[in-house]
Each structure stands twice: as structure tokens, then as C-alpha cells.
Amino acid sequence: VLVVHNETSTGVTSNIAEIREAMDRAGHDALLIVDAISSLASIPFRFDDWRVDVCLSGSQKGLMLPPGLGILCVGPRAIAASESAKAARHYFDWRPVLKENALGFYPYTPATLMLAGLRDALRLLIEDEGLEAVFGRHRRLAQGVRAGVAAWGLTTVSRDADCHSQTLTAVELPDSISGQDVVDRARALYGLSLGVGLGEPQINSFRIGHLGALNELEVLATLGGVEMTLHGLGLQVELGSGLAACERTFLDARATDGALDALDSVRARVGASKAAS
Ligand SMILES: Cc1ncc(COP(=O)(O)O)c(C=O)c1O
Numbered sequence: 001v002l003v004v005h006n007e008t009s010t011g012v013t014s015n016i017a018e019i020r021e022a023m024d025r026a027g028h029d030a031l032l033i034v035d036a037i038s039s040l041a042s043i044p045f046r047f048d049d050w051r052v053d054v055c056l057s058g059s060q061k062g063l064m065l066p067p068g069l070g071i072l073c074v075g076p077r078a079i080a081a082s083e084s085a086k087a088a089r090h091y092f093d094w095r096p097v098l099k100e101n102a103l104g105f106y107p108y109t110p111a112t113l114m115l116a117g118l119r120d121a122l123r124l125l126i127e128d129e130g131l132e133a134v135f136g137r138h139r140r141l142a143q144g145v146r147a148g149v150a151a152w153g154l155t156t157v158s159r160d161a162d163c164h165s166q167t168l169t170a171v172e173l174p175d176s177i178s179g180q181d182v183v184d185r186a187r188a189l190y191g192l193s194l195g196v197g198l199g200e201p202q203i204n205s206f207r208i209g210h211l212g213a214l215n216e217l218e219v220l221a222t223l224g225g226v227e228m229t230l231h232g233l234g235l236q237v238e239l240g241s242g243l244a245a246c247e248r249t250f251l252d253a254r255a256t257d258g259a260l261d262a263l264d265s266v267r268a269r270v271g272a273s274k275a276a277s
Contacts, residue, residue: 148242
């Protein structure tokens with residue numbers, strides 16, 4: 001069973017735990033293989049609890065690195081399946097990788113700079129900010145973006161609040177303007193990189209990414225750019241409406257989850273660096 005955890009074209013997140021339960025109920029021993037490319041390190045992913053057999057991810061999204069590393073987590077059932085699989089393979093055979101990794105090596109020349117970057121990214125995510133805070137930040141940023149979209153009178157392609165992606169938002173547009181126009185104008189006038197709508201061709205949309213090394217002010221700048229773009233294309237959006245809604249959401253979320261924690265962690269870090277010097 002192949003599942004995309006976080007659908008980057010529509011901004012919908014799948015419930016992997018429920019898919020696992022459905023597989024258990026069906027009593028089928030299929031492997032569960034999950035694409036976590038746009039979710040890993042941004043929203044919770046529980047390889048062991050969900051009994052995922054293979055998780056595929058990449059370096060370029062929540063791990064905040066350039067593209068280039070394919071990252072796999074492989075469980076014992078998948079390894080056993082690969083032992084008996086008949087498919088011809090060489091470079092993509094993970095058996096020599098596992099063997100050499102156990103000795104601290106790779107069977108091929110590794111992308112050493114990317115691995116050094118990965119070590120730093122993991123330190124930032126796990127030690128400096130902490131994964132729970134990283135997940136909270138992504139939730140907060142996504143809520144802010146969705147509040148902005150609603151204030152413009154637009155809807156997200158994802159309709160079910162339980163499935164909204166916390167890493168990107170696809171925004172549906174009226175027929176009067178196309179997703180491509182929004183993307184082109186935002187890039188040309190403001191140097192803002194948005195995504196065109198993907199997937200269902202009948203859904204006229206564009207996408208706002210909000211994952212990785214990103215904070216509230218960067219999201220506000222993005223929403224400001226989108227707001228000016230939509231206004232410039234003749235859509236009736238009140239300037240400042242999306243920004244105000246987003247700011248309100250950020251302030252409310254900060255009041256309830258973690259503004260003080262963040263301050264405490266900055267104080268702790270400043271204290272630690274003073275002590276070190
Ligand atoms: C969920 C998901 N799967 C797969 C891919 C493809 O990744 P790549 O372009 O590294 O092959 C992407 C890229 O954005 C993605 O978001």
C-alpha cells in the first residue's frame with residue numbers, strides 16, 4: 001500500500017494511523033510504504049507507532065537542505081521482503097547500503113556536504129528548537145495562512161479541517177483569474193515564488209508553501225505579496241485583510257501555545273552562550 005502522507009498538490013494530509021488500522025482490519029500483510037517528502041520534520045510522523053514499513057523522504061523540504069538526498073527508513077518486514085524480491089536492481093538495492101552503513105561507510109561516494117548539512121539541520125530541529133516546537137510552529141504558520149485565505153473570501157482546496165496540510169495551502173480561485181497568472185505576477189512583480197495548482201485540472205488554484213526554515217514574519221510577507229497580486233489581477237480583496245487575519249491568528253496562537261516557551265528558550269540559549277564565553 002503506497003500512501004502520500006502530505007499531498008503537495010492539494011494540501012491534504014492523510015491519516016496514516018487510520019490507513020494502518022484499515023489494513024489490519026482487512027488482515028492483509030501488504031507492506032505500508034509512505035511518501036513523507038513534504039511532511040517529515042514538519043508534522044508528526046510516527047514510523048514505529050503506525051507500523052510503517054518504508055518511509056521515503058528527501059532533504060529539500062522540512063529538513064531545510066538543498067535537494068539531493070533521498071532519505072529512507074526501512075523496517076524489518078520490508079528488509080525481509082527485499083531479500084526474497086526478484087526485481088533486478090543494483091544502485092537502488094538497499095542491501096549493500098545497509099551492510100556498509102553498519103560499518104560507517106557507503107557502498108558509493110556519499111554526498112558528504114549534504115550529510116554535513118543534514119547533521120546541522122537535525123541539530124537545529126531536535127536540539128535547538130525541539131521537534132514539538134517545530135510542529136507547533138508549522139501548525140501556527142498554516143493556521144495564519146488559512147485565516148488570510150478565508151479573509152480574502154477564498155477557499156482552500158482541502159475542505160476537511162482534519163486534513164488540512166500544515167506545510168502548504170492550495171487556494172482555489174474564481175474562473176476570472178488563473179492560478180498561472182497569480183504565480184507569474186507574484187514572481188515578476190514581487191520575486192515571490194508560489195506554486196501552480198497541480199492534480200485535478202478542473203480545480204483552478206495556486207499553492208503557498210509554508211514549511212522548513214520559516215517564521216511568522218516571512219509568512220506575513222508572503223501573504224502581503226499574494227494579497228497585492230490578487231488585487232492587481234482584479235480580485236476584490238481588501239488590502240490588509242489577509243494580513244490582519246493572519247496576524248490575529250499568530251497573536252492568539254502565541255498567547256495559547258508557547259510564546260513564553262520560546263522566550264525561555266532564547267534566554268536559556270543566551271545564558272548558555274554567555275556561560276561558555
Ligand atoms: C509528496 C511528494 N512526493 C514526491 C515528490 C517528488 O520529490 P522529488 O522531486 O525529490 O522526486 C514531491 C516533491 O515535491 C512531494 O512533495
